[in-house]
Amino acid sequence: MKDLPIFNPALTVETVGFRAFEGGLLGIVITPWFMNLDLLPGPSATPTAPGEKRTHLLPAGPCEFIGARLEGVGPIESCSLFSPMPQFESALQARAVAEEALALLWTPPVQENPQPSLPTRRDLFGRLLPR
Numbered sequence: 001m002k003d004l005p006i007f008n009p010a011l012t013v014e015t016v017g018f019r020a021f022e023g024g025l026l027g028i029v030i031t032p033w034f035m036n037l038d039l040l041p042g043p044s045a046t047p048t049a050p051g052e053k054r055t056h057l058l059p060a061g062p063c064e065f066i067g068a069r070l071e072g073v074g075p076i077e078s079c080s081l082f083s084p085m086p087q088f089e090s091a092l093q094a095r096a097v098a099e100e101a102l103a104l105l106w107t108p109p110v111q112e113n114p115q116p117s118l119p120t121r122r123d124l125f126g127r128l129l130p131r
Contacts, residue, residue: 001033006084008032012091016098022056028098030091034083035098037105038076039065047075059108 001007011032018027023042028035039056041047048054048067054077055062065077081101088094 006033008085010090017102030094035081037079048077058105060105
């Protein structure tokens with residue numbers, strides 16, 4: 001990969017923040033050419049076939065992954081976050097972005113203007129009746 005134009009020599013291969021999710025492990029893999037959110041399915045999970053897509057519901061919302069199989073690892077599902085990686089000037093910067101991405105993915109969205117619940121028919125007509 002070092003000879004390819006997408007290779008960023010300022011970066012190294014590392015994993016960030018893997019934790020339990022749906023019986024497997026979910027975290028970020030950083031390489032000099034991509035940053036992916038990766039899911040290593042647990043032993044009881046039905047693996048997604050290579051090239052097939054599967055959506056997982058993270059606390060922040062749905063996220064689409066593509067199945068693959070890595071030699072020596074087994075089935076894996078990946079969601080590309082960045083590819084290629086020229087915008088990163090250092091491994092430290094890439095790691096900070098990965099950590100922030102994970103923090104966002106594990107945080108449920110906040111509704112800025114929650115919609116009030118609609119009144120029921122009983123509520124509407126109840127207002128018309130004398131008390």
